[in-house]
Amino acid sequence: MAGEFGAVLRRLREKAGLTQDELERRSGVSVSTIRGLETGKRRNPRMTTVQQLADALALRSEDREELLGAAVPGRRGDGTGTAGEAEASAAEAGAPVGGLGGGAPGRGEARAGEPETGGGSAAGAGAAPPAVPSPPPLSAARTAPAEAAEQLAKAVAARWQREEEQRRIQDPYPLPVRWKAACETLTDHWANIRRLPPGAPGGPLDLSGRLEGIAETYRSIPSGRLVVLGRSGSGKTVLTLRFVLDHLRSRTPAEPVPVIFSIGAWDPTAVTLRDWLTERLTRDHPGTAAPGPGKVSLASALVDSGRVLPVLDGFDEMADGLRRPALEALNATTLPLVLTSRPAEYAAAVEETDVLTSAAPIELTDLTLDDLDHYLPRTTRKTDRSDPAAGAWQAVLKKLRAPSPDGSPAPLVTVLTTPLMVALARTVYSDTPEHDPAELLDAERFPGVRELEEHLLDSFLPTVYRGARPGARGWDPERVQRWLGHLARHLTELRTPDLAWWRLGHGLRRSTRTLVTALVTALVIGFVDTVMSVGFSGSLANGLLDGAIVGLLAGFLFGLVHWFTYTVTGKDVRPSAVRLRIRGRPETTTWRAGPRLVIGTLGGTLFGCAYGFAVGLVRAFSWHAGLSSALSLGLIDAIVFGLIFGGAAGLTFCLLGLLETPLDIVSAVSPGSVLRTDRRTVLTQLCFWAPVFGSAVGLGAGVVVDLLQGHLGRLVADPRASLMLGTISGLGGALGYTLTMTTWGQWCLLARVWLPLTGRLPWSVAAFLDDAYQRGVLRQAGAVYQFRHARLQSRLAQGRVGQGRCAQGRRRG
Known part of the structure; x- marks a missing residue:
C-alpha cells in the first residue's frame, strides 16, 4: 500500500x-x-x-x-x-483514519467512510441521541486506537447528554443563541481558512447562524479551526456543549471525537499542548492511560493520530501572562480545534502576537426582547389560567417595551441580553413563586446595570439553598456561603477553574500538608503498634513504649517520603487509573512490574535501614551500652532490617503492578465515580498489601538472619518476634502507605478531617459538592467540578455572594 x-x-x-x-x-x-x-x-x-x-x-x-x-x-x-x-x-x-488529523471537509466534500449519496446535517437542538445499543466495554489494554475512539465518542456523548439535562438547557427549550462573523482584525486570511492554493480566488464564508446549526457551521470551515467569541455570560459554554452533542450525532467513524477541555488550566510555558491534552484526557477517561501502540499511552495515541478534536473552552480564563504563549503554541500546530473566549482577552492576545492561524472567528450576539417574550413566560406558572398571556413576566416585559423619557433602554433590558442573567432571573423569580420580578424595575434600588447584575448574583445562593432537596439534607445558607467562598478562593489561588476533589488540600501550605500527614500517620501507626504489642507481650508499658517509638519513627519517615515526593519534586497526587484484578488472569500490565520492583526495593531498603538503625540504638542504650557498641548494633540492625524490608516491599510492589489492569474506557467518569473508584482501588491495595507485605517481612526475617549468620556476628531470629514484626509491619505499612502516598488517603486526611476541623469545609464534603451540583451552583466537567460561571466564582471569592436579599413580592398562584 x-x-x-x-x-x-x-x-x-x-x-x-x-x-x-x-x-x-x-x-x-x-x-x-x-x-x-x-x-x-x-x-x-x-x-x-x-x-x-x-x-x-x-x-x-x-x-x-x-x-x-x-x-x-x-x-x-x-x-x-x-x-x-x-x-x-x-x-x-497503526495509522489514523482519513481526515482525523486534517481540516474538516466542506459541506459538499465527501468524507472518508461516508457514502457519497448521504450528507448528514447537524441534528436539531432538541433531537434525542440515536438509540443504538452500545457494544460491551472493551478493556483499554486490548483496544486499538480506532476502537478506543469509538468508545470515547460514546462516553463523551453520554456524559454531556446528562450534563445538558442537569443544566435544564432544554427546559422549556434552549435560549436562541445566535452569532455573526467576527471583525476582520481577528480573522486570518480567508485563503488560509479555506485551505486554498496560491492564486486561487476565494472570499469570506457565510458563518452566521444559531445554536442548532453550530455543528454544520463548523463543518463548513475547511481548516477545521473555529474561534467562538462572546462577552461574559453570552452562552459560549452552552454552545460548546451543543456543538459536541450535535457533532457526535452526525459524526462518521472517520471524524475525530470532540472533547471539551478547560483551557484555563493549561500553562503553555510548562507543558506542550499535546502533552496537556493527553494528561487531561487520561484524567477524565482513566482507561486511556493504558498502553497504546508504539509504547505510548492510548490517550497519547488518540491525540497524536488526530482522533480527538479539542474544544478549548475559556481562553479568557487563562492568566494574563499565559495567553500570548498559549496562542503561539496553538499557532505552532495545524490541529483542528474550537476555541472560546471573551472578545477583549482574545483581541489583546492577537495584538501581542497574531490571530489563530487558519481559524474562522464568530461572535455571539445579544438576546432580544422578542426572545425574552417567548422564553421567560414559559418558565413560570400562570397567574390566571383562563388567560394564557397572564403571568409574572408579562407585565415586566410590557413595561420594558414602553419607550423611556430619554429614549434609552431600561437597565433591565441590557442585563437580560445574556443567557447567564436570564438563567439567574429565571432561578430567582420563575422558580420561586414568592418573588416578584416586578421589583427589578425599581429604579431606586437598581439604578443601573451593575446593581441589577449584582442583585441577581447575590440572590442566587439564598434562592437555591432556601430549602432541602427531596431526599437530601439541608444546609445552613451562611455556612454554605463560607464553604463555597473558600472553594472559590482556592481555585483563584491555583489559577484553575477545575475543582478537583484530590486537590482540595492544595489550598494549605505544603509545610502544613506535610506536618498533618506526618502527625496523623504517627498516631495511626503508633496506635496499631501499641495494640499489637500489648496483644503479643501482655505488657501495657512495653506496648506504649514500643508504640511511641515506632509511631514517631514511622511518622517521621513517612512524612519525609511525602515531603520529598510531593513538596521537593512538586508532584501532585492523582487518582488511580487502574484497578486490581485478583481473580482471573489480569490484562497485559507487565510493563508496570519492573519499575515497581525497583521503586519498592529501594524505598523498603531505605526505610528498613533507617528503622533498623534507630531500633538498634534504642535497644543498645536500654542495655546501657557504650556509644561504640550502640553504633555497631545500630549498623547491624540497619543491614538486617534493610534487607528484610527491601525484599518485602519490592515483592509486594511487583505483585501489585502485575495485578493492576486499566479501567474500561467507556466507564462513565464523574467526580463521585472517580472518588469511589479510587477508594475501592486503595482499599483493595490495602487488603492485599497488609497480608503480603506482613508475610514477606515475617518470613523474610528468618531467611535474612540465616543468610547473614556468622557474617555480622551471632544473630537471633525469634519466631514470635518475627510474627509480631510481620503483623505490625503489614498493618502499619499498609496504613502509612495509604495515608501518605495515595490520593484517597490524602483526601481523608486533609479534606475529610483537617479542612472541616478548621471550619473551611463541611464534614460531608462529597455530599456537599454533589448537592451543590444538583442545585446548579456547580457543573461537572469530566472528573472535576467547576463553578456554574466564572462571574459566580469571582463573586464568591470576594465573599459577597449571598448578601443580597430578594424583596418579598406578591405571591403568584
Missing part, C-alpha cells in the same frame, strides 16, 4: 504541475518526506500529512478520495470501501 500511495501522490503532483520543492512550500511537508513517500521508503503516512498534501494539491473530491484510499489500507478509491474496513486496516497499520 505504501508503494501504491507513492505512485498516486507522484501522479497527482505531476498532474498539478508541481515539483517536490514546490509541493513542500505549499504544504509545509518536508521534501525529504515527500520523496520518501513517493519512493516507498516511508510507509504508513500520518493523516495530517495526507490532508496537507491533498490541500496543497487542491484536489477534487474524486482525486482526494483516491489519495486517501491509497493511504488507508482497506479503503478503495472508488468510494465503495466501508468505514469498518478503513478503521480495521488503519488500526492494524
Whole structure:
C-alpha cells in the first residue's frame, strides 16, 4: 500500500504541475518526506500529512478520495470501501483514519467512510441521541486506537447528554443563541481558512447562524479551526456543549471525537499542548492511560493520530501572562480545534502576537426582547389560567417595551441580553413563586446595570439553598456561603477553574500538608503498634513504649517520603487509573512490574535501614551500652532490617503492578465515580498489601538472619518476634502507605478531617459538592467540578455572594 500511495501522490503532483520543492512550500511537508513517500521508503503516512498534501494539491473530491484510499489500507478509491474496513486496516497499520488529523471537509466534500449519496446535517437542538445499543466495554489494554475512539465518542456523548439535562438547557427549550462573523482584525486570511492554493480566488464564508446549526457551521470551515467569541455570560459554554452533542450525532467513524477541555488550566510555558491534552484526557477517561501502540499511552495515541478534536473552552480564563504563549503554541500546530473566549482577552492576545492561524472567528450576539417574550413566560406558572398571556413576566416585559423619557433602554433590558442573567432571573423569580420580578424595575434600588447584575448574583445562593432537596439534607445558607467562598478562593489561588476533589488540600501550605500527614500517620501507626504489642507481650508499658517509638519513627519517615515526593519534586497526587484484578488472569500490565520492583526495593531498603538503625540504638542504650557498641548494633540492625524490608516491599510492589489492569474506557467518569473508584482501588491495595507485605517481612526475617549468620556476628531470629514484626509491619505499612502516598488517603486526611476541623469545609464534603451540583451552583466537567460561571466564582471569592436579599413580592398562584 505504501508503494501504491507513492505512485498516486507522484501522479497527482505531476498532474498539478508541481515539483517536490514546490509541493513542500505549499504544504509545509518536508521534501525529504515527500520523496520518501513517493519512493516507498516511508510507509504508513500520518493523516495530517495526507490532508496537507491533498490541500496543497487542491484536489477534487474524486482525486482526494483516491489519495486517501491509497493511504488507508482497506479503503478503495472508488468510494465503495466501508468505514469498518478503513478503521480495521488503519488500526492494524497503526495509522489514523482519513481526515482525523486534517481540516474538516466542506459541506459538499465527501468524507472518508461516508457514502457519497448521504450528507448528514447537524441534528436539531432538541433531537434525542440515536438509540443504538452500545457494544460491551472493551478493556483499554486490548483496544486499538480506532476502537478506543469509538468508545470515547460514546462516553463523551453520554456524559454531556446528562450534563445538558442537569443544566435544564432544554427546559422549556434552549435560549436562541445566535452569532455573526467576527471583525476582520481577528480573522486570518480567508485563503488560509479555506485551505486554498496560491492564486486561487476565494472570499469570506457565510458563518452566521444559531445554536442548532453550530455543528454544520463548523463543518463548513475547511481548516477545521473555529474561534467562538462572546462577552461574559453570552452562552459560549452552552454552545460548546451543543456543538459536541450535535457533532457526535452526525459524526462518521472517520471524524475525530470532540472533547471539551478547560483551557484555563493549561500553562503553555510548562507543558506542550499535546502533552496537556493527553494528561487531561487520561484524567477524565482513566482507561486511556493504558498502553497504546508504539509504547505510548492510548490517550497519547488518540491525540497524536488526530482522533480527538479539542474544544478549548475559556481562553479568557487563562492568566494574563499565559495567553500570548498559549496562542503561539496553538499557532505552532495545524490541529483542528474550537476555541472560546471573551472578545477583549482574545483581541489583546492577537495584538501581542497574531490571530489563530487558519481559524474562522464568530461572535455571539445579544438576546432580544422578542426572545425574552417567548422564553421567560414559559418558565413560570400562570397567574390566571383562563388567560394564557397572564403571568409574572408579562407585565415586566410590557413595561420594558414602553419607550423611556430619554429614549434609552431600561437597565433591565441590557442585563437580560445574556443567557447567564436570564438563567439567574429565571432561578430567582420563575422558580420561586414568592418573588416578584416586578421589583427589578425599581429604579431606586437598581439604578443601573451593575446593581441589577449584582442583585441577581447575590440572590442566587439564598434562592437555591432556601430549602432541602427531596431526599437530601439541608444546609445552613451562611455556612454554605463560607464553604463555597473558600472553594472559590482556592481555585483563584491555583489559577484553575477545575475543582478537583484530590486537590482540595492544595489550598494549605505544603509545610502544613506535610506536618498533618506526618502527625496523623504517627498516631495511626503508633496506635496499631501499641495494640499489637500489648496483644503479643501482655505488657501495657512495653506496648506504649514500643508504640511511641515506632509511631514517631514511622511518622517521621513517612512524612519525609511525602515531603520529598510531593513538596521537593512538586508532584501532585492523582487518582488511580487502574484497578486490581485478583481473580482471573489480569490484562497485559507487565510493563508496570519492573519499575515497581525497583521503586519498592529501594524505598523498603531505605526505610528498613533507617528503622533498623534507630531500633538498634534504642535497644543498645536500654542495655546501657557504650556509644561504640550502640553504633555497631545500630549498623547491624540497619543491614538486617534493610534487607528484610527491601525484599518485602519490592515483592509486594511487583505483585501489585502485575495485578493492576486499566479501567474500561467507556466507564462513565464523574467526580463521585472517580472518588469511589479510587477508594475501592486503595482499599483493595490495602487488603492485599497488609497480608503480603506482613508475610514477606515475617518470613523474610528468618531467611535474612540465616543468610547473614556468622557474617555480622551471632544473630537471633525469634519466631514470635518475627510474627509480631510481620503483623505490625503489614498493618502499619499498609496504613502509612495509604495515608501518605495515595490520593484517597490524602483526601481523608486533609479534606475529610483537617479542612472541616478548621471550619473551611463541611464534614460531608462529597455530599456537599454533589448537592451543590444538583442545585446548579456547580457543573461537572469530566472528573472535576467547576463553578456554574466564572462571574459566580469571582463573586464568591470576594465573599459577597449571598448578601443580597430578594424583596418579598406578591405571591403568584
